[in-house]
Amino acid sequence: xxxxxxxxxxxxxxxxxxxxxxxxxxxxxxxxxxxxxxxxxxxxxxxxxxxxxxxxxxxxxxxxxxxxxxxxxxxxxxxxxxxxxxxxxxxxxxxxxxxxxxxxxxxxxxxxxxxxxxxxxxxxxxxxxxxxxxxxxxxxxxxxxxxxxxxxxxxxxxxxxxxxxxxxxxxxxxxxxxxxxxxxxxxxxxxxxxxxxxxxxxxxxxxxxxxxxxxxxxxxxxxxxxxxxxxxxxxxxxxxxxxxxxxxxxxxxxxxxxxxxxxxxxxxxxxxxxxxxxxxxxxxxxxxxxxxxxxxxxxxxxxxxxxxxx
Amino acid sequence: xxxxxxxxxxxxxxxxxxxxxxxxxxxxxxxxxxxxxxxxxxxxxxxxxxxxxxxxxxxxxxxxxxxxxxxxxxxxxxxxxxxxxxxxxxxxxxxxxxxxxxxxxxxxxxxxxxxxxxxxxxxxxxxxxxxxxxxxxxxxxxxxxxxxxxxxxxxxxxxxxxxxxxxxxxxxxx
Numbered sequence: 001x002x003x004x005x006x007x008x009x010x011x012x013x014x015x016x017x018x019x020x021x022x023x024x025x026x027x028x029x030x031x032x033x034x035x036x037x038x039x040x041x042x043x044x045x046x047x048x049x050x051x052x053x054x055x056x057x058x059x060x061x062x063x064x065x066x067x068x069x070x071x072x073x074x075x076x077x078x079x080x081x082x083x084x085x086x087x088x089x090x091x092x093x094x095x096x097x098x099x100x101x102x103x104x105x106x107x108x109x110x111x112x113x114x115x116x117x118x119x120x121x122x123x124x125x126x127x128x129x130x131x132x133x134x135x136x137x138x139x140x141x142x143x144x145x146x147x148x149x150x151x152x153x154x155x156x157x158x159x160x161x162x163x164x165x166x167x168x169x170x171x172x173x174x175x176x177x178x179x180x181x182x183x184x185x186x187x188x189x190x191x192x193x194x195x196x197x198x199x200x201x202x203x204x205x206x207x208x209x210x211x212x213x214x215x216x217x218x219x220x221x222x223x224x225x226x227x228x229x230x231x232x233x234x235x236x237x238x239x240x241x242x243x244x245x246x247x248x249x250x251x252x253x254x255x256x257x258x259x260x261x262x263x264x265x266x267x268x269x270x271x272x273x274x275x276x277x278x279x280x281x282x283x284x285x286x287x288x289x290x291x292x293x294x295x296x297x298x299x300x301x302x303x304x305x306x307x308x309x310x
Numbered sequence: 311x312x313x314x315x316x317x318x319x320x321x322x323x324x325x326x327x328x329x330x331x332x333x334x335x336x337x338x339x340x341x342x343x344x345x346x347x348x349x350x351x352x353x354x355x356x357x358x359x360x361x362x363x364x365x366x367x368x369x370x371x372x373x374x375x376x377x378x379x380x381x382x383x384x385x386x387x388x389x390x391x392x393x394x395x396x397x398x399x400x401x402x403x404x405x406x407x408x409x410x411x412x413x414x415x416x417x418x419x420x421x422x423x424x425x426x427x428x429x430x431x432x433x434x435x436x437x438x439x440x441x442x443x444x445x446x447x448x449x450x451x452x453x454x455x456x457x458x459x460x461x462x463x464x465x466x467x468x469x470x471x472x473x474x475x476x477x478x479x480x481x482x483x484x
Contacts, residue, residue, distance in 0.1 A: 002384045021387075028371065028388040037424040042374035070374070301374070306385025 003302045007127045009115050010136040011178045019181055022298050023146050029301070030294035032069065043072035046304055049097050052108040052130070053079040058265055058289060059130050059139070063106050066296035072304070075102075090114060094121040104304055106130050126303050131170050139299065140264055141174035143292040145182055147284050148219055150291070151260060156183035161214045161255070162204075163245055164223025164272050165194040167234075171264045172223060176204050189213035190223075190245055193234040210245050214255040219284075221262040222247050222272045238271045248274040252282065260284050311453060311476035316436065319452030320349065323434050324356040326450050331401055336429060338366035338400045342418050343373075343389040346406035348469035349436060353405060366400070368393030375417035391421070398426035403450075407465040409435040412446035437476060439463045 001017050011019070032038050048067045052060055060076070067074040077097075088096075090109075097105055104126040107115050112133035119127040131137040149155050160179050166172050166188055176186045186204035188195070199206045207213035214220050225241055235241050252259060261273070261283045269275045278285060311319070331337050334357060341350030347369040354367045371391045379385060404418050415433055422431060434450035439457045455463060457478055464477045 004384070025388055028390045031391060032374075035425060040374035040424075041420075042376075042379060301388075302385065305379055307379075307381050307383035 006303050007119055008138050008299055008303065009119065009127065009129045011138045011141050011174050011181065014181070016181050016183075019142070019145070019178065022142065022295070022302060023149060025302060026142075026146050026291070026295045026298035027150070029297040030291070032297070033290065033293065038069050039071060040069065041071040042301055042305055043067070043070040046072040046103040047075065047101055048072050048104045048106060048300070048304075049075045049077055049100075049102045050106045050130075051077040051079070051093070051097070053114075054108050054110050054131070056108050056130065058292065059108065059137075062289070062292040063128070063130060063139075063296055065293050066300055069293070070297055070300055072103075072300070090118060091121050094118050098122055098125055104128065104300070107132075109133070112136075128299070128303075134168050134170050134173075136174045137170040137264075138174050138178075139292070139296055140171050141178035142299070143288055143295040144175055144221070144262060144264070145178045146295050147288045147291045148260065148262070149182065150287075151284065152218060154183070155179065158184040158218045159187065159216055159256075160184055160219045160221055161187045161189060161210075161217040162221045162223060163189045163210050163213065163247065165225055165229060166190055166199065166223065167194045167196050168226070168229070169223050173202070175221070176202050180204075184218075187213045187217065191235050191241075194229065210247075210251060211254050214251060214259075217255045217259055219260040219262055220247055220252060220255055222267075224264065224266065225268055225272045227268075238268070242271050242274075246270070246272055246274060247277050249276060252277060258282070262288060265289065311437075313474040316452070316474060316476065319436060320352055321356055323450040323452060324353050324360065327353070327403055327432075327434070328357065328361060330432070330449070334361050334363045334365050336399065336401050337403060338368070338395060338397065339403050339405055340368045340370050340393060340397075340418075340422070342404060342406040342414060343369055343371040343391075345465055345467050345470055346370075346404075348467050349407060350403075350405035351469075353403075353434070366395040368395065370404075370418055370421055372414060372417040372421050375421045377413055377417065393425060396426055397422065397428045399429050402428045402431045403434055404431060405434045407435065407467070408437045408439055408463050409433070409446075409448050410439050410441055410463075412442045412444035415446045415448075416444050436465060437463055 064074045106128045108130040112135035115129040180203045188204050188206050189210045261277050263285050339350040341347035358364045371389050373386050373388045432449040435448045436452040438451045438454050462479050466473050466475050
């Protein structure tokens with residue numbers, strides 16, 4: 001098994017073997033996080049630019065930490081107050097970054113497909129998708145499968161229920177793909193108004209009733225509900241959402257015994273998730289955050305660590 | 311080298327470790343992944359048998375400290391580090407199968423120093439094949455095998471390869 005990728009735009013470019021290789025490498029990277037000196041020189045002299053056109057805290061900090069722990073130079077380019085505000089196109093930004101000698105670009109963009117466009121305009125630098133519109137978020141999916149696989153040993157034959165705003169979620173598409181690639185099945189749940197029209201086309205089943213959806217599940221994964229969606233009339237109110245779809249003890253009791261609770265963050269406590277679950281013994285939420293650093297380190301090492309292959 | 315030769319060399323080196331350090335009180339063994347790790351385990355077993363004292367044992371992966379990462383394709387994979395004791399104040403015996411350029415030992419020293427401040431570091435190798443590129447010298451050597459740069463030293467261990475031998479082979483072109 002040889003790793004041949006230099007970029008990661010979505011998880012569908014990874015075979016099961018490649019995904020498992022990356023998760024195994026991430027296991028070794030996680031061990032570094034416990035050392036007194038966490039930094040290693042594997043990517044010394046590499047320059048990685050984090051360019052975020054949308055606000056993000058944990059993904060940006062997680063990538064930045066992963067870059068720094070591997071010894072790369074991390075540069076943050078925030079879109080607010082940058083040349084983008086002055087009207088620079090993404091193409092010119094790409095060329096500027098490459099002229100500065102960037103070895104890799106981590107991009108978060110509101111427009112689906114932006115990382116693919118950026119990649120097409122760069123001659124040499126790697127591109128990592130840190131979330132594009134409501135399309136894909138591959139490193140989130142990888143850290144989620146890493147976290148659950150670590151707890152369960154293998155995801156083969158396991159069942160994961162994802163509840164919430166599937167329509168506006170960049171997380172869910174990559175997650176469905178990653179979980180099914182590793183042999184798990186996925187059930188989606190949430191109000192019909194927050195489901196994409198083509199929900200049946202995803203390699204998952206849709207069950208509108210969350211209490212039925214979680215039956216037999218090894219993990220219950222909650223998606224963030226944004227306040228604006230109620231204002232758009234997609235559901236009546238946050239309180240009402242919580243009563244019908246919010247995860248609490250009663251909902252979790254319907255899942256498999258010992259089922260885990262996951263959330264990509266940031267959480268709206270009392271909306272999609274009750275605090276008693278977020279802080280409970282079944283919660284993997286903080287483990288997901290920790291895994292994120294390890295998984296991104298493994299990805300950066302595999303894509304940037306070796307020679308060019310020429 | 312045959313299995314018996316390898317075992318004799320390991321036994322002798324284990325005794326030299328005790329002699330040089332006047333016992334095992336502050337000695338710990340750390341094997342360099344991949345074939346140094348089982349060799350360190352065997353030396354620890356020999357020491358336990360002869361001295362009645364089990365030295366702390368660890369394994370060290372030096373992949374992320376290599377100086378040739380940007381030259382290698384595909385990149386080497388990380389196999390994991392497991393040093394679960396505090397190395398500070400200990401005499402660390404690094405164990406590897408072959409010493410060649412000395413660059414692996416250099417990387418291992420860097421990796422070790424990031425984990426603490428050992429009282430000192432010694433190096434034990436099953437085979438010294440010469441051609442050093444750095445000022446590094448092993449303290450314990452199983453066998454000196456003079457080689458040319460066109461040759462490879464191939465160490466096979468039961469734990470990793472399912473058989474036990476050391477060969478010198480011609481480097482294959484390509």
